[in-house]
Amino acid sequence: MTYGKLIRISLLTTLIILALFIFFISGNHGWIESNYSTVFYPKLASALRILFGWFPFSFGDLIYTSVGIAVAWQIGKFIVRFFHKTDSWKKKLNPLLTAGIILLCVYVYFYLFWGLNYYRQGIEFQLGLEKDKFEKQQLIDLTDYLLQKANSTKTICLQKNDTVMSRERMFQSSLQGYQTLQQQFDFISYKNPSMKPSMFGTIGNYVGFLGYYNPFTGEGQVNTKIPLFMQPYVTCHEMAHQVGYASESEANFVGFLAASHSNDTLLQYSTYLDMFIYSWNNLAAVDTTVAGTFRDKINDGVKRDLKTYFHFLRSHRTFVSRWMNVLYDYYLRQNRQIKGIESYGEVTAWAIAYRKKFGRL
Numbered sequence: 071m072t073y074g075k076l077i078r079i080s081l082l083t084t085l086i087i088l089a090l091f092i093f094f095i096s097g098n099h100g101w102i103e104s105n106y107s108t109v110f111y112p113k114l115a116s117a118l119r120i121l122f123g124w125f126p127f128s129f130g131d132l133i134y135t136s137v138g139i140a141v142a143w144q145i146g147k148f149i150v151r152f153f154h155k156t157d158s159w160k161k162k163l164n165p166l167l168t169a170g171i172i173l174l175c176v177y178v179y180f181y182l183f184w185g186l187n188y189y190r191q192g193i194e195f196q197l198g199l200e201k202d203k204f205e206k207q208q209l210i211d212l213t214d215y216l217l218q219k220a221n222s223t224k225t226i227c228l229q230k231n232d233t234v235m236s237r238e239r240m241f242q243s244s245l246q247g248y249q250t251l252q253q254q255f256d257f258i259s260y261k262n263p264s265m266k267p268s269m270f271g272t273i274g275n276y277v278g279f280l281g282y283y284n285p286f287t288g289e290g291q292v293n294t295k296i297p298l299f300m301q302p303y304v305t306c307h308e309m310a311h312q313v314g315y316a317s318e319s320e321a322n323f324v325g326f327l328a329a330s331h332s333n334d335t336l337l338q339y340s341t342y343l344d345m346f347i348y349s350w351n352n353l354a355a356v357d358t359t360v361a362g363t364f365r366d367k368i369n370d371g372v373k374r375d376l377k378t379y380f381h382f383l384r385s386h387r388t389f390v391s392r393w394m395n396v397l398y399d400y401y402l403r404q405n406r407q408i409k410g411i412e413s414y415g416e417v418t419a420w421a422i423a424y425r426k427k428f429g430r431l
C-alpha cells in the first residue's frame with residue numbers, strides 16, 4: 071500500500087467515526103447543552119475569533135471559495151476522465167472519492183465546530199420559557215408594541231438626523247448591546263468580536279442571504295449590500311450565531327434582546343422594524359383584517375423604509391434565490407427547524423413567551 075493511500079484510508083476512517091459520533095450524540099440534547107454549547111463551544115469559538123478576527127477581510131470566505139474550487143476541480147477531472155476511454159474505472163472514480171472526502175471533512179468540521187448547537191436545549195431552556203401556544207390577542211399586542219417602538223425610534227433618529235450608521239459603529243453598538251444583556255443573563259456572553267462584511271454581498275442579494283456565520287473561522291459575516299437600516303439587526307443576529315444559538319428563531323430572538331439593550335437608537339430601530347415585520351406577517355396569516363389596520367399606524371419614515379425593503383426583496387427575486395430558498399428550507403428542516411424558512415418568523419413566539427414571563431420586552 072502506498073503512503074498516500076494509507077493517509078486517505080486513515081482520514082476516511084476517522085471522518086466516518088466522527089460523523090457517526092455526530093449522528094448519535096445529536097439525539098442527546100441535555101448532554102449537548104451542558105457540555106458542548108455552554109462549555110466546549112464558547113471557548114473554541116472565542117479562540118477562533120482571536121485567531122481570525124484580526125484579518126481585515128473575511129478569511130472564512132477564502133476557505134469557502136477554496137473548498138468550492140477544489141470540489142469543482144475534482145468533479146471536472148471526473149468528467150474529463152469519464153470520456154477518456156483508455157482510463158480504468160478506478161482512475162475515473164478517484165476524483166469523486168477525493169471530492170467526497172473533502173465534503174465529508176467539511177460536514178464533520180461544520181458540526182463539531184458549531185452545528186451541534188442545532189441540537190442543544192437552547193434559549194427556551196435557559197430562560198425557562200414556554201413558547202408553544204399563544205392567543206391572537208397576544209400577537210396583536212406584540213405587533214402593536216413593536217410598531218410603537220419602530221415609530222418612536224425612527225422619529226428620534228430623524229429628529230437627530232441620524233440615519234446612516236458606519237460599519238464600525240454598527241459592530242461596536244451591537245457589542246455594547248450584548249455586554250448590557252449579559253448583565254441580565256450571564257450565559258449570553260460575547261467577547262472578542264469578529265464581524266466582517268461578506269465578500270459575496272452582491273451575489274448574496276440574488277441568492278438571498280443577509281449574513282452568515284462561518285464555523286471554520288468563527289467570523290460573522292454581514293451582507294453590506296442590503297439596505298443600511300437592515301444591517302444593524304443582521305449584525306446582532308449573526309453575533310447570536312457566534313454565541314452558540316444555531317437555530318434561526320433563537321438567533322433572531324437573542325439578537326433582538328441584545329439590540330434592544332443597546333444605547334444606539336439606530337440599532338434599536340433596525341431591530342424593532344425587523345421584529346415588527348415578522349410579527350405583522352404572522353398576524354396577517356391569522357387575521358388579514360386586523361393586520362390591515364396596522365397600515366394606518368405606521369409613520370411616514372417607517373413607511374419609506376418598508377417600501378425600500380419590499381422593493382429590495384422584489385428586485386432581487388430570481389430563479390436562483392427561489393432555488394436557494396428551497397435548498398435552505400430543506401437544510402433547516404434537517405437541522406431541527408421543522409418549519410424550514412418560516413422558522414425565522416417563529417421569533418414572535420419567543421417574544422410573546424418572554425413578555426408573558428418577564429412582563430416586558
Ligand SMILES: [Zn+2]
Binds near residue numbers: 282307311318
Ligand atoms: Zn441566521
